[in-house]
Amino acid sequence: MLTLERRPSPSRMWTMLTPPLAVVLTMVAGAVLFAFLGKNPVEAIRTIFWDPVFGEFAFYYRGQLLVKAAPLILIAIGLSLGFRAGIWNIGAEGQYIVGAICGAAVGLAFYPTENSLVFPLMILAGAIGGWAWAMIPAALKVLFGTNEILVSLMLVYVAEAMLASASSGLLRNPDGMGFPGSRNFKDFPAAHNDYLIESAGIHWGVVAALIAVIFAYILLSRHLLGFQIRVTGQSPRAARFAGVNPSRLILFCLGTSGALAGLAGLFEVTGPAGQISIDFNSGYGFTAIIVAFLGRLHPIGILLAGLLMALTYIGGEAAQSTLGLPASAVQVLQGMLLFFLLAVDVLTNFRIRLGKTEAA
Amino acid sequence: MGNEATLLAVEGVTKAYPGVVANDKVSFSVAPGEVHALLGENGAGKSTLVKMIYGLVRPDSGRMVWKGAPYEPATPHAARSTGVAMVFQHFSLFEALNVAENVALGMENPPPMRQLSVRIREVSETYGLPLDPDRLVGELSAGERQRVEIIRCLLQDPKLLIMDEPTSVLTPQEVDILFETLRKLSAEGTAILYISHKLEEIRSLCNSATILRLGKVVGTTNPRESSARELAEMMVGQTLHTPNRESADLGEIVVELTNLSIKSANPFGTSLKGVTLSVRQGEVLGIGGVAGNGQDELLAALSGEALSTPSAIKFKGKSIGNLGPNARRGLGLLAAPEERLGHAAAPDMSLTENAALTGTIRRNLASKGFLRWGAVEDFAKEIIANFDVRTPGPDNAARSLSGGNLQKFVIGREVLQDPDVLVVNQPTWGVDASAAASIRQALLDMAAKGAAVICISQDLDELMEISDRFAALNEGRLTPPRPAKGLTVDEIGLMMGGAHDMEVAHVDA
Structure with missing residues (x-):
């Protein structure tokens, strides 16, 4: 019989190997699933994982990859700081929406001023909007000990209602003949998050995501604050003994993840989405949670996981249109990715042995 | 047979x-x-x-x-x-x-x-x-x-x-x-x-x-x-190494607790009630008592994990009751809690990282908020070498060490920071006899060099061996400290609250 045996220290090798292994297992299980759906499994897997990067239309898809990955990475980096410290911000989607609304509102207030300060001001407003939305669960937790998971999640639905209201009321395009949705930022150059390199899909949000990765890396590996975050997550009592102030850490982690989510929202709404509309948000705030864990809460890992997740989005859409795969099948595939990652994680802390079971 | x-x-x-x-x-x-x-x-x-x-x-x-x-x-x-x-x-x-x-x-x-x-x-x-x-x-x-x-x-x-x-x-x-x-x-x-x-x-x-x-x-x-x-x-399997106490001249009072009362953070914990004590340079104050009578709370009050009114704790005359752990480390008041894994050390972190847990301030291991990992690792190696910590190296996780070795690391980490006052709780709990002897010797050496040591322990033999004065915790109250020399087991038992249990024993039977 197989038995699991706890390793004295987590295995470094398996920490690196489990994510690729999880991807391979997802491909295998996905192929089986697609075969049951009557599709050619090899072709489906190739359409999702291979064609967007190396296939016939890769010139188009490759740009899309960064466009999709950037908000996921930006949000996931912020979330990972809190997750490392055991502070669970589940409401990044709400902070993303509020950041987008605030940034867009500031921009639209200046319409049609052509001044190079408009866009930086909008970026600031977007970050502040997301930060403020995250400060609600943070302040409630610090003052009253409420559960940040519930509060941040509930605020997502409040933010969605605000988005619906803003797009059909306050921020509605006055020249839009009554249709919901704001002015399109493509028609407002000073506030438009245009591509810096169009073929590669690089816009300011991609730049911000890369900067966030680098900063998070330095913070976690070199800075005392990052060290405090890691100690708190591993052992809260040891952290208190080491002089960590838990309240300050909660405010910092939730605030930072909120600000980054707000930034992601601002870059999305002024760039790829183009306008505030009822459904411009595409669930990036929730998907980023998967990205954060898939990347093992490590900045570099999150960068790779964000790209991979973007790939399944793009490849999934391609598979829907070319092979007629149902959208839910693609979502199952994405879910399996996280499932397999958590499952093979066992190998990091345990080794498998053949032998008798030990009486408990 | x-x-x-x-x-x-x-x-x-x-x-x-x-x-x-x-x-x-x-x-x-x-x-x-x-x-x-x-x-x-x-x-x-x-x-x-x-x-x-x-x-x-x-x-x-x-x-x-x-x-x-x-x-x-x-x-x-x-x-x-x-x-x-x-x-x-x-x-x-x-x-x-x-x-x-x-x-x-x-x-x-x-x-x-x-x-x-x-x-x-x-x-x-x-x-x-x-x-x-x-x-x-x-x-x-x-x-x-x-x-x-x-x-x-x-x-x-x-x-x-x-x-x-x-x-x-x-x-x-x-x-x-x-x-x-x-x-x-x-x-x-x-x-x-x-x-x-x-x-x-x-x-x-x-x-x-x-x-x-x-x-x-x-x-x-x-x-x-x-x-x-x-x-x-x-x-x-070897001849026992008994610590021998060099009697040092006692100096100034370094730490003074006056009527310290703190409500326990833990609902099943014991609140401290009017604890009063003082320790001089070069002195070892032993604090005995049965487990759960306020030992953890007293350590937290001294380490700065639990805060009190400023004047309830004085360090060299300065009121510090409201200062957190790092401010107290800066002054020279260090502590080593009882629970090694999860309190004194983070189990899954390496020994190097655990050295940074308390050592950054006094050993100057960070500059402008950035940790100098090279210096931290040197500090970890110094602890390992000076305190005979058996481990393949400073990269190993704290939980991979045996209890005794990790305890040597935890005590060594604080001792090597050259404290004016060191508070330890159960310093040799679960530690084998030879390691325990070397830990006690390290505490005595520190006192001989003029530091004050407060040793909270449930091991009476240990306390009798190293203490200059002895006090006992009982339901969060501390007995007035008495010179350890000449105390009998019965007197110690009465200080620890044994009398109360004896009464129950006779009445109910």
Whole structure:
């Protein structure tokens, strides 16, 4: 019989190997699933994982990859700081929406001023909007000990209602003949998050995501604050003994993840989405949670996981249109990715042995 | 031996865990009515051995014989129905239930409650273990809780009673009561397997002893005929290194607590009530007391994890009660908590990272908020080298170290920061004798150089060995400190609150 045996220290090798292994297992299980759906499994897997990067239309898809990955990475980096410290911000989607609304509102207030300060001001407003939305669960937790998971999640639905209201009321395009949705930022150059390199899909949000990765890396590996975050997550009592102030850490982690989510929202709404509309948000705030864990809460890992997740989005859409795969099948595939990652994680802390079971 | 009077014989039993052989061809036997000691340092294999006898672990090879028949308990249930009972070091009791209910939960076929209460009273009177079946366990002292466990065993009418370090939570007076009970049981023919590393206890109670070292039997002896020193040397395998105290001139008062009261953060904790003490340079103040009487809270109050009114704690005349841990480290007040994994050290972090946990301020391991990892690693290596921490290197996770080695690391980390005052809680808890001796020596060396040491411990021998003055915690109150020299065991027992338990013992019986 197989038995699991706890390793004295987590295995470094398996920490690196489990994510690729999880991807391979997802491909295998996905192929089986697609075969049951009557599709050619090899072709489906190739359409999702291979064609967007190396296939016939890769010139188009490759740009899309960064466009999709950037908000996921930006949000996931912020979330990972809190997750490392055991502070669970589940409401990044709400902070993303509020950041987008605030940034867009500031921009639209200046319409049609052509001044190079408009866009930086909008970026600031977007970050502040997301930060403020995250400060609600943070302040409630610090003052009253409420559960940040519930509060941040509930605020997502409040933010969605605000988005619906803003797009059909306050921020509605006055020249839009009554249709919901704001002015399109493509028609407002000073506030438009245009591509810096169009073929590669690089816009300011991609730049911000890369900067966030680098900063998070330095913070976690070199800075005392990052060290405090890691100690708190591993052992809260040891952290208190080491002089960590838990309240300050909660405010910092939730605030930072909120600000980054707000930034992601601002870059999305002024760039790829183009306008505030009822459904411009595409669930990036929730998907980023998967990205954060898939990347093992490590900045570099999150960068790779964000790209991979973007790939399944793009490849999934391609598979829907070319092979007629149902959208839910693609979502199952994405879910399996996280499932397999958590499952093979066992190998990091345990080794498998053949032998008798030990009486408990 | 192996005659027909043998109750249980263990023959060549071996049990290996990955990387360590816990028991290597261990043999010994117990006769009815015999009080047999299993003696050994931590990690010598005592616990594994009794777990095999109690059916919790199965041996890899070797066999056990019960009254001449093969004995292979697959579960504790099987062991109990054969007649083996065990009182664990850590109690498994529900605080919100009363004594009788707790006893019933541990029985195979509990009788109706009223009948059970009567039985509990009978047994407790017969064996001199006063216990009221209707009291809530949450209100009982550690000694009384142990009585609940013992009575639960006695109701099963065991032939062999295993006791794992039973006196670690008891006051001297409670120990006397327990020993009376055990002698009575032994006289009635119940065999007792008694695990301990307290040599004097074993010499007064047991009529034979098996000594284990590194999983092997290194000797069988009659402890009454050997001196404590001989037993200890068999256990350790080397000549004991007794710390010798250089008497230093006491200097200025460095830390002063005045009427310190702090409510415990833990709902089951003990709040500190009006604690007053002062420590001088070069002095070791020993603080004794039974576990759970405010030890953790006192350490937290001194380390800065629990804050108080500023003037309740003074450091060199400065009010510091409202300062957090790092501000106090900056001043020179350091602490090493009892719980190594998860409090003094983060289990999954490397030793290097754990060195940074408390060392950044005094050892200047960070500049402008950035950790200088090279310097941190050097600090970790210095601790490992100076305190003989056995580990492949500073990259290893804290939890991969044995308890004793990690304790040496934790104490070393604070000592090497050159504190003015060091507060330690249970500095040698679960540490083998030679490591314990070196930790005590390090504390004494520090005091000799002029630092003040506050040593909170439940090990009275340790406190008597290193303290200049002694005080005891009892329900969050601290007795006035008294010079340690010349204190008798009875006086210490009274300071620890033993008198209270004695009263209960006589009235209820």
